[in-house]
Amino acid sequence: MAAFLRSWRRFYGENPLHLLSVLGCIALSGYVVSLVYTDPSAIWLAVWFLGAVIAHDLVLYPLYALADQPLTISRWARRRYGPERPPRVPAINHIRVPALGSAVLFLIYLPTITGRGEDALRFTSGLSTAGIWDHWLLITAILFLGSAVIYAVRLGVAARRTARDGADV
Template identity: 40%
Template sequence: MLPLFRRIPVGSPMQLLLLACSFALAAYAGVRLLADDWLGVALWFVGAALLHDLVLVPLYAVADRALVRGLGAVRRRDLVPYVRVPTALSGLLLLVWFPLISGRVEVRYRSATGLSADVFLARWLLITAVLFGGAALLLLLRLWLRRETKHRPPAVH
């Protein structure tokens, strides 16, 4: 029985404390969330899971396959993350902030906050441009460093 406990990885006391605190916070949030309308929250959660698994995952797969083929990345698979990562982050931001980006809830947003929702589309486009620009700069830096190491003479020991 003792060798079984030796195989179980146990973190430091600080890691265990942080893990316990995160579980306590998640439990508190779950109780608060489910207190008012537990059926509505459960339906929303199941609906979101079904939408993700049955609609969005196939769309992700088709888009990723098109990206790999479009970049000719069957041979150059190392280029794919420089498009995949900013696309995923931009898509996630669009998914989360879609009602405000599309302007569908502008009246409710203005009445609740007193602020205009006109800035969300421009900010999302700016963040998307920064994400793709940063990925392009990282790719250029990587290609430049690779070229520099190819042209460098071998070190003499």
């Protein structure tokens, strides 16, 4: 069995369960497409999905990979300091996660923020778009504040652990 798994990994590059899960995702996607196929707007759904994939892979991914470079460069620069540096708790994900959450919410609320979706919002919920921009800014501030609090707690725990380990030596 171990020899089979080694040869499988050499041939496929991953565990057989990976292939099984990918095939399951494809089957689930096929089922969803079969449900939507009878809808007359299914062609526009496919066009939208294809456009979203192209926009993400060719436009958005290079942009946020480029925006992530200062974070990774600063992390690389911090590793070059001597042993007297403060406890190491990487801050990179404490910046990435709220930024990603804020960006996703901005894309979701973009029609209402720009005022183009006011008719649809008023029809579906009875609300107006007044204050949507302020709410998005507030949610963004809360995401970054929560991430900063979690980072501060992690720094405190790391400093306490470093002090304790230094006292034991």
